Amino acid sequence: MGENETAAAEAGRDFVRDIVQADLAAQRVQTVVTRFPPEPNGYLHIGHAKSICLNFGIAQEFGGRCHLRFDDTNPVKEEQEFIDSIQEDVHWLGFDWGTHLYHASDYFEQLYAWAEHLIRAGLAYVDDTPPEAMRAARGTLTEPGQNSPFRYRSVEENLDLFRRMRAGEFPNGARVLRAKIDMASGNMNLRDPVLYRILHATHPRTGTAWCIYPTYDFAHGQSDAIEGVTHSICTLEFEDHRPLYDWLIEHLPVPAQPHQYEFARLNISYTVLSKRNLTRLVREGVVSGWDDPRMPTLAGLRRRGVPPGALREFVRRVGVARANSVVDVALFEATIRDTLNPVADRRMAVLRPLRLIIENYPEGQTETLPAANHPDAPERGQRAVTFGREVFVEQDDFMEDPPRKFFRLSPGREVRLRYAYLVTCREVVKDAAGQVVALRCTYDPESRGGNAPDGRKVQGTLHWVSATDSVQAEVRLYSHLFGRPDPGADGDVMADLNPNSLEVLTEARVERALADPTQRATVQFERQGYFCHDRDSTAERPVFNRTIGLRDTWAKVSDKRQAAGTAAAPARTS
RNA sequence: UGGGGCGUCGCCAAGCGGUAAGGCAACGGAUUUUGAUUCCGUCAUACGGAGGUUCGAAUCCUCCCGCCCCAGCCA
Numbered sequence: 001m002g003e004n005e006t007a008a009a010e011a012g013r014d015f016v017r018d019i020v021q022a023d024l025a026a027q028r029v030q031t032v033v034t035r036f037p038p039e040p041n042g043y044l045h046i047g048h049a050k051s052i053c054l055n056f057g058i059a060q061e062f063g064g065r066c067h068l069r070f071d072d073t074n075p076v077k078e079e080q081e082f083i084d085s086i087q088e089d090v091h092w093l094g095f096d097w098g099t100h101l102y103h104a105s106d107y108f109e110q111l112y113a114w115a116e117h118l119i120r121a122g123l124a125y126v127d128d129t130p131p132e133a134m135r136a137a138r139g140t141l142t143e144p145g146q147n148s149p150f151r152y153r154s155v156e157e158n159l160d161l162f163r164r165m166r167a168g169e170f171p172n173g174a175r176v177l178r179a180k181i182d183m184a185s186g187n188m189n190l191r192d193p194v195l196y197r198i199l200h201a202t203h204p205r206t207g208t209a210w211c212i213y214p215t216y217d218f219a220h221g222q223s224d225a226i227e228g229v230t231h232s233i234c235t236l237e238f239e240d241h242r243p244l245y246d247w248l249i250e251h252l253p254v255p256a257q258p259h260q261y262e263f264a265r266l267n268i269s270y271t272v273l274s275k276r277n278l279t280r281l282v283r284e285g286v287v288s289g290w291d292d293p294r295m296p297t298l299a300g301l302r303r304r305g306v307p308p309g310a311l312r313e314f315v316r317r318v319g320v321a322r323a324n325s326v327v328d329v330a331l332f333e334a335t336i337r338d339t340l341n342p343v344a345d346r347r348m349a350v351l352r353p354l355r356l357i358i359e360n361y362p363e364g365q366t367e368t369l370p371a372a373n374h375p376d377a378p379e380r381g382q383r384a385v386t387f388g389r390e391v392f393v394e395q396d397d398f399m400e401d402p403p404r405k406f407f408r409l410s411p412g413r414e415v416r417l418r419y420a421y422l423v424t425c426r427e428v429v430k431d432a433a434g435q436v437v438a439l440r441c442t443y444d445p446e447s448r449g450g451n452a453p454d455g456r457k458v459q460g461t462l463h464w465v466s467a468t469d470s471v472q473a474e475v476r477l478y479s480h481l482f483g484r485p486d487p488g489a490d491g492d493v494m495a496d497l498n499p500n501s502l503e504v505l506t507e508a509r510v511e512r513a514l515a516d517p518t519q520r521a522t523v524q525f526e527r528q529g530y531f532c533h534d535r536d537s538t539a540e541r542p543v544f545n546r547t548i549g550l551r552d553t554w555a556k557v558s559d560k561r562q563a564a565g566t567a568a569a570p571a572r573t574s
Numbered sequence: 575u576g577g578g579g580c581g582u583c584g585c586c587a588a589g590c591g592g593u594a595a596g597g598c599a600a601c602g603g604a605u606u607u608u609g610a611u612u613c614c615g616u617c618a619u620a621c622g623g624a625g626g627u628u629c630g631a632a633u634c635c636u637c638c639c640g641c642c643c644c645a646g647c648c649a
Contacts, residue, residue, distance in 0.1 A: 013588095039649050074648065131647060138645055142576045145645085176647050186577035188645050197647035216649045240578055240644050262579090264642095269585080275649090317597055319587050321580095324642055328585040331598045341611065376611070407609065416607055450607045461607045527608045554609045 014320035016261055020058055020231055029230045032064030035102075036090065037220070037234075039071045040082035040204070042275045043290040043297040044089040046311065046332075047266040053315040054263070055233055056095040067227055068097040072105045073219045075203035083204065085290070089298040093308050100227075104219045105205045107226055111214045112166065114222060114252050115177055115195060119158045123251055124195060125151055126161040127178050134176075137183075138191055144184035145191045151180060165198055168211045172198050177212075181247065189244045193217055221245040225254035232258050235265040236322065266318065267326040269485040271296050277493050286497065287481070293534075293545050294481045294501050304478065305522040305532030305547035310339035329480065336548045340522055340530045345373045345380065348418065348463040349510040349525040349544075351475055353392035355438040355467065358423060360445075361389040366469070369449070371419040383513045386469035387420050392509050394527075397462045398439060400428055403561065407459035409439065415460040418526065422447040422458055463526045470509040473542040476534065477503040508544075515542055522547050 023029045034055040038044065044052075059066035068090060072078050090097070104111075118124035127150045129137065139145030153161075162177055164170065177196035185191055195218040200211045224232045232245075239262045249257055267273065272281075273296060281287050281295070291299035301311065314335040318327050348371070368384040397408040397415075409415050414424040427440035446453050450461070483498035490496075514523070517537035522530050529549035537543040 037649090041649080071649065077648075127647095134647080135645075140576085140645060144576085173647065178647095184576095188577080190577095191645085194647050199647085213647095215647075220649085236579070237643055238649090242578090264580085317586080319597090321587070323580050323587090325586060328598065331586070334598060337610090346608080375606095375608080405609090418607060420607095458607090460609080463608075524608085524610085527610070529610095550608075550610050552609075557609085 013316075014263075015322070016054065016231070016233060016263060016320055017058060017061070019261060020062055023230070024062060031230075032059060032062045033067070033228050033230045034059050034064065034233060035067040035069050035224065035227065035229050036097075037069045037071045037104075037223075038086050039074070039077070040079060040086060041074075041077040042082060042279055043085050043299055045273055045278060045295075045297045046268065046271075046301065046314075047273045047296075048089075049093060049298060049311045050266045050315045050318065050320075051233070051235075052090060052093055052095060053312055054320060056090075056097075058231070058233075064230075065100060066095070066097060067100040067102055067229070069102040069104065069223060069227070071216065071220065071223075072103050072203070072205060073213050073216060075199060075201040075213065078204055080204050085299060089302075092302055093298065093311060102223070102227060103205055104214075104223050105203060107219070107223055108206060108210055108214070110226065111219060111222055112212075114254075115214070115218070116159065116162065117252060118179065118195070119162060119177075120155055121251065122155060122180065124158070124177055124179050125153050126158050126165070126175050127151070127192075128175050131173060138188070139183070141188070147183050148178070148192065151192070162196075165196070165212050166210070168200070170198055172200055174198060179244075179247075181244075187240055187243055189217070189240050190247070193244060217241060217244050218248065221248050221258065221260070222252065222254060224258040225249060225252075225256045228256050229258045230256075232260045234260060234262055236262045236324070237265075238262055262322070263320050264322055264324050266315075267324070268296070268332060269326055269329045270480040270482050270487070271329060272482065272487050272493055277488070280494070281481075284494075286494070293476070294478050303535065304545055305530060306336055307339055307343075307522065310336045313339055326486070329485075333548050336530070337551070340524070340547070342376075344522055344524045344530055346371075346375065346526050347511055347514050347523050348385065348465055349473070349475070349508060349514060349528070349531070350392045350394055350463065350465045350470075351477075351505050351508045351525075351528065352395040353465075353507060353509050354395045354398055354436065356391050356393050356423070356464070357438055357440050358389050358391070358443045359426065359440055360442045363389055365389065366466070369419050385419060385511055385513075386466040387417075388466050388468055390467035391417065391464045392467055392470065393417075393439075393462050393464045397460075398425075398436065400436065403558075405557070408462060409460070414458050415462055416447075416450050416458050417464045418461050419450060420448075420464070421445070421450070422452055463528075465509045465511050467509075469512055471512060471515045471542060473508045473510045473514070473544060475505045475508040475531070475544045475546065477505065477546045479503075510542060510544075514544075515539055517542060524550075 036052050036055045056066040127148050129148050137146045176194045178192045181190045183191045196212045199213050242260050245260050290297050291303045293304035314332050366388040370382040371385045374380040399410050402410040409425050416422050421443040423441040423443045425439050425441050429438040431437050479501050481501045482496045484496050487493045487496040517533045522532040525531050530547040531544040534543040534545045
């Protein structure tokens with residue numbers, strides 16, 4: 001590492017780390033404490049991964065700690081299912097909160113006491129104004145709001161009313177507790193924000209113990225203070241809340257003075273990341289569930305075969321800044337490939353089989369050939385593949401009338417079957433409809449392993465699978481859930497769905513070594529992409545999800561030619 | 575003409591007064607029993623615009639333009 005790189009690393013990689021480092025250096029904080037504060041009302045997605053990596057990453061790098069805290073202040077939206085999935089997902093991503101698992105609901109009693117403190121200080125009051133009237137009195141972005149007629153109630157009356165709110169004497173919406181700040185503030189959050197509302201609902205953790213619940217603003221900063229959080233990192237839309245965050249910390253006898261910092265949330269092209277939209281996709285059955293492999297949820301990405309390290313690396317590559325931005329989904333895909341390439345075992349699988357009959361190979365004979373698990377990593381060993389008189393190759397790897405530069409099989413052309421032999425196409429077999437159903441070939445017995453003794457070269461190397469010693473499998477090919485880079489830009493995101501985001505192939509054939517569904521690691525199907533067993537997989541009926549395809553420059557060239565009308569892409573025979 | 579932010583290559587993003595990092599994408603080329611990988615090379619006289627300060631500005635000042643967030647008893 002050169003001096004510059006060292007200096008860069010020491011300076012921190014983003015503005016948040018710079019702040020943390022400066023605070024540590026100036027001794028403003030002894031131990032950095034961060035927190036990841038999800039609301040358990042949905043599944044975690046890749047946008048959360050950015051926040052998780054930032055918070056846990058900073059704690060790790062600077063020798064501090066990071067808490068997992070559920071922001072469970074709204075029982076009508078929150079569920080245990082989400083509380084469980086969030087913990088599973090954070091762990092899967094590679095982070096651990098140790099004993100520091102907390103809930104805003106752990107602090108309800110303390111929060112309540114602080115609310116009374118505010119009332120006694122004349123800084124909060126119970127307001128009987130109905131919701132609609134309150135909205136009207138809040139003013140607009142350009143006009144100040146009006147003081148509530150209940151703003152000047154006595155401390156005694158406020159205390160009495162607030163206690164009766166807690167006691168359950170009033171129905172939902174009848175009254176709220178508000179901070180007394182400034183109805184004329186340019187910052188809407190300071191126009192006497194609601195601190196407590198009445199919600200007769202069962203809370204996943206506190207049950208029916210409470211019927212009043214603190215709002216986000218009243219719970220968050222105080223929870224940070226209770227836990228000794230030093231750097232409360234959130235997204236940009238909370239920037240306007242910071243003055244309120246600070247106001248509460250200043251006026252309450254909290255045990256610490258945490259500070260809030262905001263960064264830009266993650267956006268990705270061809271993707272939707274808002275909880276509302278993700279929930280819609282699930283509820284409306286567009287996808288099979290929160291863990292549908294097309295979903296940007298951590299559960300979906302995991303099922304898709306994306307390793308957690310790819311998420312961490314992606315977040316690192318994206319960086320952390322304050323400018324709203326949309327990251328090209330291609331960066332994410334490149335990161336997945338880069339992460340998988342050095343570690344994924346290679347296997348052969350034929351997605352759309354075309355029978356290849358080797359006429360001069362003895363009938364009934366088979367042999368096993370060694371194939372490298374990873375050509376660039378010999379230490380990963382080999383597995384045996386079976387070769388015989390009939391094998392399957394990819395339909396896309398044959399063209400009866402190929403364009404120039406097509407390096408694969410066509411009448412009279414010789415290619416290599418990877419790790420096996422050189423074969424030459426002698427005859428095309430068609431059915432009554434004129435569809436290609438098989439190829440008759442000859443092989444060079446001297447080319448065992450893939451090289452001819454005379455040193456002649458072939459342009460193409462094809463993957464293949466034995467017709468007799470392969471297993472039929474289902475392969476699910478996924479592509480972007482949305483058909484445009486900015487789904488919803490014209491209105492409804494549902495109108496931008498990609499109708500071909502899932503293609504199911506049921507006739508695929510995979511080599512024997514792939515039939516074990518307990519092998520969960522993502523592998524590379526040579527020349528095609530990265531795949532992993534879906535949880536639907538069984539030994540009799542393997543099911544694979546395509547994690548991501550390999551880069552395919554031939555497809556790119558071929559598409560360009562097609563667009564230019566110069567040549568046709570390989571025609572599928574079925 | 576309320577308040578708060580942001581504008582550096584097609585997409586992210588460093589840069590913090592001393593003469594534009596890096597990644598992705600794209601485009602060339604080498605190697606290759608994966609048209610993959612790997613490897614080389616090209617890719618911002620220019621930092622939203624206009625003025626100004628300075629020996630020197632993406633970095634400081636002024637004005638202008640554009641985009642984002644806020645009027646939940648959501649978070």
